Amino acid sequence: MKTTYLVMKNGKLELASYKEWREIVEANVGKETKDKRYFIKDYIPEDQDKLFIEVPYDKYIEWHREEQRRQENLALSKQYEHVSLDAALDGGVMPFKDLLEGSVDLENQCCWAETMEEFRRKLAEWKPWALEMLEFYLDDRQHRCIKYFMEQYGMSKRTVCRCKKQFEQFARRFFANV
Numbered sequence: 001m002k003t004t005y006l007v008m009k010n011g012k013l014e015l016a017s018y019k020e021w022r023e024i025v026e027a028n029v030g031k032e033t034k035d036k037r038y039f040i041k042d043y044i045p046e047d048q049d050k051l052f053i054e055v056p057y058d059k060y061i062e063w064h065r066e067e068q069r070r071q072e073n074l075a076l077s078k079q080y081e082h083v084s085l086d087a088a089l090d091g092g093v094m095p096f097k098d099l100l101e102g103s104v105d106l107e108n109q110c111c112w113a114e115t116m117e118e119f120r121r122k123l124a125e126w127k128p129w130a131l132e133m134l135e136f137y138l139d140d141r142q143h144r145c146i147k148y149f150m151e152q153y154g155m156s157k158r159t160v161c162r163c164k165k166q167f168e169q170f171a172r173r174f175f176a177n178v
Helices: 018-028 057-077 096-100 106-126 130-138 142-153 157-176
Strands: 003-009 012-016 038-044 049-055
Touching (some): 003 018, 106 157, 130 157
16 A cells, blocks of 8 residues: 655646655644645555545535545445345345245336337327237237127228237237337
């Protein structure tokens, strides 16, 4: 683990020793806000190295806000325990994911609802009768739609059968791309 100090010298960031950095920090004591020199602390996680970088006051304020938020979030996260879905709860023998298997899969329900909404929109654009045909299929009454379409739209039985076939092909193509 190494600590690096970057301070402003002649308008550029340059490496400084611990002693130089310490002198700057000690000289800051008692100065007014506008006259102080400000440093941010950064980490390089791979090497666990620390960096102290001199920055302008506005950059320091921005960094300080973010650092405070990060520290608060870290403190709050310690209040919660992260549990693996494969772990048994309270010494039980059944993993948590097995307890959830019978529960509602909200993600799939939302995806299905979005998919069906898109499917209905595409059907409405495709043919004027397609949404009615969909309702018959969703209610598992596709065998009854022939009589309905013959009466409602004055179609022949053969025409309704072709419409059903077109509808099924359209549905297969749509859901094949989902």
